[in-house]
Amino acid sequence: MSAGKHVAIAGATGAVGVEMLQCLEERNFPLASLKLLASARSKGKKMTFRGEELTVEELTPDSFKGVDIALFSAGSGISREFGPHAVRAGAVVVDNSSAFRMEAGVPLVVPEINPEDAPGHQGIIANPNCTTIVALMALYSLHRAWTVRSIVASSYQAVSGTGQAGIEELAAQNRALVAGEPIVAKVYSRQIASNCLPEIGGVVANGYTSEEMKMQNEGRKILHQPDLKASVTCVRVPVFRSHSVSVTADFERKPSVEEARRLIGAAAGVQVMDEREANRFPTPLDCTGKDDCLVGRIREDLVFPQGLSLWVVGDQVRKGAALNAVQIAELL
Amino acid sequence: MSAGKHVAIAGATGAVGVEMLQCLEERNFPLASLKLLASARSKGKKMTFRGEELTVEELTPDSFKGVDIALFSAGSGISREFGPHAVRAGAVVVDNSSAFRMEAGVPLVVPEINPEDAPGHQGIIANPNCTTIVALMALYSLHRAWTVRSIVASSYQAVSGTGQAGIEELAAQNRALVAGEPIVAKVYSRQIASNCLPEIGGVVANGYTSEEMKMQNEGRKILHQPDLKASVTCVRVPVFRSHSVSVTADFERKPSVEEARRLIGAAAGVQVMDEREANRFPTPLDCTGKDDCLVGRIREDLVFPQGLSLWVVGDQVRKGAALNAVQIAELL
Numbered sequence: 054m055s056a057g058k059h060v061a062i063a064g065a066t067g068a069v070g071v072e073m074l075q076c077l078e079e080r081n082f083p084l085a086s087l088k089l090l091a092s093a094r095s096k097g098k099k100m101t102f103r104g105e106e107l108t109v110e111e112l113t114p115d116s117f118k119g120v121d122i123a124l125f126s127a128g129s130g131i132s133r134e135f136g137p138h139a140v141r142a143g144a145v146v147v148d149n150s151s152a153f154r155m156e157a158g159v160p161l162v163v164p165e166i167n168p169e170d171a172p173g174h175q176g177i178i179a180n181p182n183c184t185t186i187v188a189l190m191a192l193y194s195l196h197r198a199w200t201v202r203s204i205v206a207s208s209y210q211a212v213s214g215t216g217q218a219g220i221e222e223l224a225a226q227n228r229a230l231v232a233g234e235p236i237v238a239k240v241y242s243r244q245i246a247s248n249c250l251p252e253i254g255g256v257v258a259n260g261y262t263s264e265e266m267k268m269q270n271e272g273r274k275i276l277h278q279p280d281l282k283a284s285v286t287c288v289r290v291p292v293f294r295s296h297s298v299s300v301t302a303d304f305e306r307k308p309s310v311e312e313a314r315r316l317i318g319a320a321a322g323v324q325v326m327d328e329r330e331a332n333r334f335p336t337p338l339d340c341t342g343k344d345d346c347l348v349g350r351i352r353e354d355l356v357f358p359q360g361l362s363l364w365v366v367g368d369q370v371r372k373g374a375a376l377n378a379v380q381i382a383e384l385l
Numbered sequence: 386m387s388a389g390k391h392v393a394i395a396g397a398t399g400a401v402g403v404e405m406l407q408c409l410e411e412r413n414f415p416l417a418s419l420k421l422l423a424s425a426r427s428k429g430k431k432m433t434f435r436g437e438e439l440t441v442e443e444l445t446p447d448s449f450k451g452v453d454i455a456l457f458s459a460g461s462g463i464s465r466e467f468g469p470h471a472v473r474a475g476a477v478v479v480d481n482s483s484a485f486r487m488e489a490g491v492p493l494v495v496p497e498i499n500p501e502d503a504p505g506h507q508g509i510i511a512n513p514n515c516t517t518i519v520a521l522m523a524l525y526s527l528h529r530a531w532t533v534r535s536i537v538a539s540s541y542q543a544v545s546g547t548g549q550a551g552i553e554e555l556a557a558q559n560r561a562l563v564a565g566e567p568i569v570a571k572v573y574s575r576q577i578a579s580n581c582l583p584e585i586g587g588v589v590a591n592g593y594t595s596e597e598m599k600m601q602n603e604g605r606k607i608l609h610q611p612d613l614k615a616s617v618t619c620v621r622v623p624v625f626r627s628h629s630v631s632v633t634a635d636f637e638r639k640p641s642v643e644e645a646r647r648l649i650g651a652a653a654g655v656q657v658m659d660e661r662e663a664n665r666f667p668t669p670l671d672c673t674g675k676d677d678c679l680v681g682r683i684r685e686d687l688v689f690p691q692g693l694s695l696w697v698v699g700d701q702v703r704k705g706a707a708l709n710a711v712q713i714a715e716l717l
Contacts, residue, residue: 203688207539207631209581209620223579231563247555247625248670249541251682251696256661260642260684269687284687284694286631288541291623293579299539299618299631303688310592329588338580350583352592355601355616356535356635362616364583 057083060382061120061144063112063135064127065089066098068217069149072375073124074102080379090116091127117142122382125149126374140176147178147381149374151263154179154271161274164380165322166193171384178381181275182267183373184208184287188298189275190323190346190372191365194316196276199304199359204283206268209290209297210253211337213370215240223291241289250289262287295337296369303357310351313361317348322372323365327351335366343368344376389415392714393452393476395444395467396459397421398430400549401481404707405456406434412711422448423459449474454714457481458706472508479510479713481706483595486511486603493606496712497654498525503716510713513607514599515705516540516619520630521607522655522678522704523697526648528608531636531691536615538600541622541629542585543669545702547572555623573621582621594619627669628701635689642683645693649680654704655697659683667698675700676708 060077064070070091077084089100090112098109110116112131117123117139125132125139126149136146136153153159160170161179163186171178181189192201212219218240226246229236236244243250254264269283318325326335327349335347346367354360367373392409396402402423409416421432422444430441442448444467449455455471457464458481468478468485485491492502493511495518503510513521524533544551550572558578561568568576575582586596601615650657658667659681667679678699686692699705 205537205633205688207618209541209622227559228563231560242664243668244670247623248668249622249624249629250668251629251631251666252664255664259687260661260682261687282688284633284689284692286539286682286694286696288629288631288696290541290581291579292581297581297583297620299583299620301537301616329592332574332584332587334583336575336580336582338576350592350618355591355593356537356614357616360616362618364618364620 057085058121059086059119060084061088061090061123063090063125066091066095068370069126069374072370076376076379078103114138117144120144124378145385147378149180149378153177162381167275168384180378181271183369184296185268185271186373187296187346187365187367188300191348192302194320195313199306199308201302202305203303205301207286207299211292211294211296213294246291253287292337295340295366297366299364301354301362303360307359308361313351340366340368389417390453391418391451393420393422393455395422395457398423398427400702401458401706404702408708408711410435446470449476452476456710477717479710481512481710485509494713499607500716512710513603515701516628517600517603518705519628519678519697519699520632523680524634526652527645531638531640533634534637535635537633539618539631543624543626543628545626578623585619624669627672627698629698631696633686633694635692639691640693645683655680672698672700
């Protein structure tokens with residue numbers, strides 16, 4: 054490995070961890086060393102990186118000696134437990150969980166939107182929620198032009214958002230469905246194959262789920278827009294990968310569809326796919342494995358006189374998680 | 386068959402036609418005779434009704450002699466071609482297609498909402514769009530209490546909305562997906578298995594699809610609310626049956642969640658399924674084969690100060706089509 058940063062991935066064997074490895078490889082991230090960390094169960098597992106075989110080590114409080122950047126993607130509990138050890142060892146933690154996102158002193162960063170927030174960290178930088186990243190990737194250039202004040206959104210979230218276990222559950226249920234066998238639900242409370250589950254993350258006091266509140270809470274922090282309102286409905290759909298979001302946004306100034314298309318087309322990390330005549334619009338399959346989010350169905354809203362409605366799809370494992378974390382690491 | 390009406394079903398062999406037969410049977414509809422009509426291709430096919438075997442006849446201009454009520458569910462083209470023949474023969478047409486819905490003199494009826502419109506017909510009564518029925522079933526009692534002025538909605542529509550062909554396409558693609566074989570798309574322009582298609586019905590001039598405009602256009606007519614605004618995004622999801630709709634509604638008077646739950650619980654044709662502690666909310670599987678629409682996730686909206694957000698699921702083949710048509714026939 055060439056001169057560069059000493060990087061560790063905590064949660065290397067999960068769906069996002071595997072993708073982090075791939076993003077580091079594809080983007081030719083300047084590495085001095087790469088350490089793969091996971092639970093005791095995965096210790097000794099081999100993973101390939103740049104043609105070399107790396108051995109997964111058990112994540113312990115002592116794992117971070119000499120590490121410059123620690124990418125965490127093993128859930129909030131692990132981040133809370135081991136993140137502080139990494140910081141004490143001198144590493145900068147880029148955390149994909151929700152553990153520290155709303156804490157003061159923890160920048161919450163989408164590199165195409167608020168890279169300037171990253172240097173203010175005190176050891177931890179948080180990666181936003183996947184659905185929030187995807188929606189804001191579509192909205193940010195429009196926000197700069199017209200200032201978004203409210204968002205009404207409904208999500209169509211893939212099982213990849215639950216990690217490898219979610220992917221395996223949908224695959225197993227699809228097999229049972231095709232074979233006419235009984236369907237077993239373990240990861241989700243109900244059958245996800247041929248179904249939609251309108252609850253992600255558990256309901257909080259105001260009737261929204263924790264997942265739904267993230268777009269308002271995290272959106273305010275990322276956009277530096279403390280009075281942003283977001284009413285969101287998060288729904289798990291039987292799709293393997295890539296999240297879709299139906300977004301209606303109300304702006305402080307009157308937007309135009311023409312200009313919105315131009316702005317999104319010119320923005321980094323997003324592409325317009327909006328072919329009305331051909332009825333060709335972004336779908337999860339179009340986006341899977343891609344870095345960019347795809348935006349279509351851009352139209353004047355019929356309820357908000359200064360609103361636009363649109364449809365955005367992003368690969369949740371990539372831009373919604375692994376890629377965004379690696380991009381944050383690149384800012385360091 | 387007992388004394389009652391002479392009924393014909395045009396499109397008896399389709400997904401909705403089959404369900405109409407079942408609704409007539411379950412509801413013990415007073416029939417003097419029942420005639421099953423379909424295209425030449427299905428002529429001679431046998432279908433069972435109340436233990437008797439009925440033979441499908443070919444739909445022709447002369448099919449409606451002596452028929453009192455003709456239930457049409459064979460697409461707009463067939464309704465336009467044969468509906469007038471049925472009316473001339475003295476039948477009342479209950480039409481499930483979009484052919485006549487917006488015509489003056491054609492009542493557009495959801496029996497739980499505007500039964501009083503039915504008697505004003507001039508030979509044709511239209512059955513509303515399935516997604517519109519499902520959304521309005523959730524909203525109607527709230528509308529009576531607080532007057533709905535705007536709706537922002539995103540749909541999660543099952544392939545049953547496309548009829549038997551859509552159901553077969555998803556089943557075939559699921560089999561191919563599980564077997565790792567190439568996926569063939571014929572009915573839909575793109576793969577629907579493990580995907581979401583954000584386009585139903587073709588895009589019209591304002592950037593919305595014809596399907597999306599139905600909630601505003603039909604909603605105005607059904608609710609007698611000519612200034613109702615509805616901004617809708619219609620999405621096909623890989624679910625076999627039952628449509629879900631994420632609905633945000635803004636009212637003229639301040640609503641309350643408590644009262645909304647009470648009103649929906651007391652209304653005909655809808656049930657509240659909103660168990661926050663248990664995270665139990667309506668899913669398409671809960672609703673399939675049921676007459677009632679199920680409503681959950683009822684909460685104060687975060688964008689509209691006088692708004693509510695909710696999630697409603699309805700069996701599109703039943704309440705969204707066949708059942709609603711049979712209920713209209715019962716009004717006659």
